Amino acid sequence: MDSAELYRTVRLIRRFEERAIELVRSGEIVGGIHPYIGQEAIAAGVCGALRRDDIITSTHRGHGHVLAKGADPVRMMAELAGRVTGLNKGRGGSMHAADFSLGIFGANGIVGAGGAIAAGAAWARRAQRTADAETGDVVAVNFFGDGAVSQGVLLEAFNLAGLWKIPVIFVCENNGYATTMPVEAGVAGSITGRAEAFGIPATTVDGQDPECVQAVSEAAVIRARSGGGPSLIECMTYRFDAHHTFEHKARLNYRSEDELAAGRSRDPLDIQGARVPSDARSRIDAEIEELLAEAVRFAVTSPKPDPADALDHLYATGLRVRTGVNN
Numbered sequence: 063m064d065s066a067e068l069y070r071t072v073r074l075i076r077r078f079e080e081r082a083i084e085l086v087r088s089g090e091i092v093g094g095i096h097p098y099i100g101q102e103a104i105a106a107g108v109c110g111a112l113r114r115d116d117i118i119t120s121t122h123r124g125h126g127h128v129l130a131k132g133a134d135p136v137r138m139m140a141e142l143a144g145r146v147t148g149l150n151k152g153r154g155g156s157m158h159a160a161d162f163s164l165g166i167f168g169a170n171g172i173v174g175a176g177g178a179i180a181a182g183a184a185w186a187r188r189a190q191r192t193a194d195a196e197t198g199d200v201v202a203v204n205f206f207g208d209g210a211v212s213q214g215v216l217l218e219a220f221n222l223a224g225l226w227k228i229p230v231i232f233v234c235e236n237n238g239y240a241t242t243m244p245v246e247a248g249v250a251g252s253i254t255g256r257a258e259a260f261g262i263p264a265t266t267v268d269g270q271d272p273e274c275v276q277a278v279s280e281a282a283v284i285r286a287r288s289g290g291g292p293s294l295i296e297c298m299t300y301r302f303d304a305h306h307t308f309e310h311k312a313r314l315n316y317r318s319e320d321e322l323a324a325g326r327s328r329d330p331l332d333i334q335g336a337r338v339p340s341d342a343r344s345r346i347d348a349e350i351e352e353l354l355a356e357a358v359r360f361a362v363t364s365p366k367p368d369p370a371d372a373l374d375h376l377y378a379t380g381l382r383v384r385t386g387v388n389n
């Protein structure tokens with residue numbers, strides 16, 4: 063992606079989330095969201111290095127990844143609002159939005175779970191190579207936070223990815239906290255050291271700069287596509303907003319005002335914006351405002367699911383529980 067496209071992605075994610083927070087406050091999005099504000103350079107830079115058919119798995123803080131991989135912001139907003147017109151008919155919501163047609167194998171509410179899914183998906187695509195040369199060099203990216211790095215499932219994924227040279231890229235977004243727990247209090251050793259223990263090369267990068275993230279990601283993608291195996295990228299970043307919007311009401315006071323100001327001083331929007339001429343920037347900003355106005359309008363005017371359909375799409379066979387059985 064060029065500088066303007068990267069700026070567009072960062073700006074789209076930022077404004078999407080600001081509009082989504084408004085919908086949480088007005089009650090249109092029920093239950094709240096985990097804002098990605100401040101971390102947009104990572105989704106933009108990593109996805110900027112990917113092809114449409116490459117795969118991503120995401121986290122509970124997943125809007126940025128899903129949008130950067132190309133999901134329709136209008137249907138995504140409807141998904142957050144739980145409407146039938148949403149990406150997943152309103153059944154996934156903020157933490158389980160997915161679009162398989164774009165290789166988006168889902169945001170995920172289970173911390174660390176995306177690693178095994180990404181490794182398995184990349185392994186499966188490679189196994190299909192003989193059958194379909196077109197998709198044989200697909201790579202998968204797994205985004206996760208510093209809170210996931212001691213989850214057993216992620217370490218198991220590292221092991222098999224290293225052993226079988228699976229074309230998967232592990233992207234750790236180290237924003238310094240797992241909810242309110244500082245990384246120093248929860249992580250023994252280092253994050254890069256975990257990958258290195260499994261023979262996976264690891265790099266630490268400035269996660270506030272979309273172009274830095276994209277450059278490192280491109281190298282990891284080339285390596286994975288050409289059979290070189292997995293890599294880990296640790297992106298140093300800062301979450302500007304709350305862990306979850308509930309924190310807007312319940313002030314938890316785990317970060318000082320000084321720390322917040324220092325963290326927010328390196329804003330990916332400013333860093334990337336400074337690389338784009340101001341007239342182009344204004345044009346992009348205006349386009350995004352228009353798109354998001356449509357997204358909000360579409361979300362709030364779309365119908366909510368009918369409770370009578372609650373069991374639809376649960377079983378591949380279309381199996382429905384019959385009235386009178388097991389109740």
Ligand SMILES: Cc1ncc(C[n+]2csc(CCOP(=O)(O)OP(=O)(O)O)c2C)c(N)n1
Binds near residue numbers: 122171172174241
């Ligand atoms: C397996 C599992 N354990 C605990 C939780 C509860 N939980 C939700 S988010 C979170 C913190 C995750 O921190 P991190 O991975 O650093 O991501 P961040 O929230 O900073 O983006 C926890 C513990 C969960 N969702 N899944």
